[in-house]
Amino acid sequence: MNQTSLVTLDHYQRNAEQFREGTWDHDVSQNIAALLDGLKTGYALPGADADAAFSILDFGCGPGRDLLAFKALGHQPVGLDGTLGFVEMARAASGCEVWHQDFLQLDLPAGRFDGVYANASLFHVPSAALPSVLAQLHATLKTGGILFSSNPRGDDKEGWSGERYGVWHSLEGWRRYLLAAGFSELRHYYRPDGLPREQQPWLASLWRRN
DSSP states (O other): OHHHHHHHHHHHHHTHHHHHHHHTTOOOHHHHHHHHHHIIIIISOTTOOTTOOOEEEEETOTTSHHHHHHHHTTOEEEEEESOHHHHHHHHHHHOOOEEEOOGGGOOOOTTOEEEEEEESOGGGSOTTTHHHHHHHHHHHEEEEEEEEEEEEBOSSEEEEETTEEEEEBOHHHHHHHHHHTTEEEEEEEEESTTSOGGGOOEEEEEEEEO
């Protein structure tokens, strides 16, 4: 499993600038809104301020695009990425704290975050390592905290796509992992919005830490 991580991270490191240029203008506002809506409605205590600043771990933050978005909305994001080039870009672009950690060698503080935002990142975790990674994300969330994930959907096959390792989860397969890790499902949807299902390659889902 460590070899899959090393090869994938090396690919991103060598192509960091190209990746930044190719993804910086992607519209993921639907996903950002989904996490924030989940935090405001599924996590906040009755009577809590709906405009409160939430602490958010951007898991697989890449060059920092979404860190900037969360910060601009008044929240307190922290980035995490295994690619050093992305970590440096994200720090420079956002001014946020960004941790350099391999997904398979995480060291996360317990009960630190209100939300975890894993946009197009968890699918790189081999299925054999996923229970451990999800357990650590569960532990770094406060009780009742919210996890958002978006993954390319498929039929639970995994393997190499060029120099990147990935798992193409089905909704049913993804549910099994999240429920086993101690999360309860709030909602799911497919992206891009408004297209026929066969033209929606992304599965997004929202989960609460029990």
